[in-house]
Amino acid sequence: MTARFYPIGTPGQPWSPAEVHAWRERVVKQRSHAQDVVAAIQPLRQAFDVSEYGALACEGERFPLLAVRSRDWREDLPLLVVTGGVHGYETSGVQGALQFLAQHGLETAGRANLLVVPCVSPWAYERVQRWNFAALDPNRNFRAGSPVPESAALVALLAPLRGRVLMHIDLHETTNTDESEFRPALAARDGVPFEPDTVPDGFYLVDDVDGPQPDFQRAVIAAVAQVTHIAPADAHGHIIGCPLQSPGVISFSVSRGGLCAAITGARFSTTTEVYPDSPRTTPQHCVAAQVTAVRAAIRYALDAA
Numbered sequence: 001m002t003a004r005f006y007p008i009g010t011p012g013q014p015w016s017p018a019e020v021h022a023w024r025e026r027v028v029k030q031r032s033h034a035q036d037v038v039a040a041i042q043p044l045r046q047a048f049d050v051s052e053y054g055a056l057a058c059e060g061e062r063f064p065l066l067a068v069r070s071r072d073w074r075e076d077l078p079l080l081v082v083t084g085g086v087h088g089y090e091t092s093g094v095q096g097a098l099q100f101l102a103q104h105g106l107e108t109a110g111r112a113n114l115l116v117v118p119c120v121s122p123w124a125y126e127r128v129q130r131w132n133f134a135a136l137d138p139n140r141n142f143r144a145g146s147p148v149p150e151s152a153a154l155v156a157l158l159a160p161l162r163g164r165v166l167m168h169i170d171l172h173e174t175t176n177t178d179e180s181e182f183r184p185a186l187a188a189r190d191g192v193p194f195e196p197d198t199v200p201d202g203f204y205l206v207d208d209v210d211g212p213q214p215d216f217q218r219a220v221i222a223a224v225a226q227v228t229h230i231a232p233a234d235a236h237g238h239i240i241g242c243p244l245q246s247p248g249v250i251s252f253s254v255s256r257g258g259l260c261a262a263i264t265g266a267r268f269s270t271t272t273e274v275y276p277d278s279p280r281t282t283p284q285h286c287v288a289a290q291v292t293a294v295r296a297a298i299r300y301a302l303d304a305a
Helices: 017-026 033-046 091-104 122-127 149-161 177-190 214-224 283-304
Strands: 048-058 061-070 079-084 113-117 165-173 204-208 242-246 249-252 268-274
Touching: 017 177, 033 048, 033 061, 033 091, 033 122, 048 122, 048 149, 061 122, 061 149, 079 091, 079 149, 079 283, 091 113, 091 165, 091 268, 091 283, 113 149, 165 283, 204 214, 214 242, 214 249, 214 268, 214 283, 268 283
Parallel strands: 079 113, 079 165, 165 268, 204 249
Antiparallel strands: 048 061, 061 113, 204 268, 242 249
C-alpha cells in the first residue's frame, strides 16, 4: 500500500453508495455543455443533420446527447464515425470533434457518410471528470446492457451500423490528473492499492490487439507528427504499461475491454491520446492534433476502401 490514499473510502474496501455520494459531492460544475457544445453545434445545422439520440437526467439536470450526420446520407457510401468526450475532462476530444466538423466536415461529402458524436459524457464534461454521475467509467462499459447510460445510449445509436463502418476514431487525452486524481480515485473506489505510473509526454494511439491495423496507425502518427510531438516509450519500452507496436502506437484489448473505439466493429479504428500538460504544447496544438488525426484516418480509410 502506498503512503498516499484518496480522501474518500477506507483502504482495502470498495466504495459503497455512501462513498459514491461523497465523491459526487466533491465534484463541481466548472463549464457549460450548453454553451460549449450545444451552442457550437447549432450553426452546423445549416449543413448537417443533428439528432438527439438520448438524454441524461442527473438530479434535475437534463443533458441532450447529440449526433451530427451527413445531410446527403447514402446507403451505398462508406461510413465514418468520430466520437469525443467519452471522458468529460478530455477537452481536446470534444473541441477537436467540433472543430473538425466546422472546418472539414464537408470534405467527404458525396464520398462517405459521416457521423460525429462530439460529447458522449456531458455531465462529466461540465465537471471535468473521467467518471459519470455514478462514478463509473464510460470507456469500460460500451456493451449491450451497460449500466452506464452514456455508454448504453451510444451503443444503441451505433448498433444498427455495426459491421458497416469503415473507420471509427475515438478522441481522448492523457493528463497529469490521471495520476493525481483519477487513478487514485479508481484504486480507492475498487479497494485496491494505488500503483503510481508516468504520464506519456506527447501524442499516441491505441490499436486493438484483436484486430490490429498497423499501417493505418502509422499513417495517422505520421500526419500528427507534423503538428505536435509523439510520445516516446518509457525506460521499459512501454507507454502506459503497454509495449509499442510502432513509434507512438500501443496495442490494447479494446474490444474485450468495452472501449468506445470497438463498438462499431470498424475495419479501421483507433483511439487518440493527447497530452495537454506538456510544456511543449498548448490547448490549440492539442485540438489541432485531434483534427489532424481525424483527417488522416479518414484519408487512409477511404484510399484503402
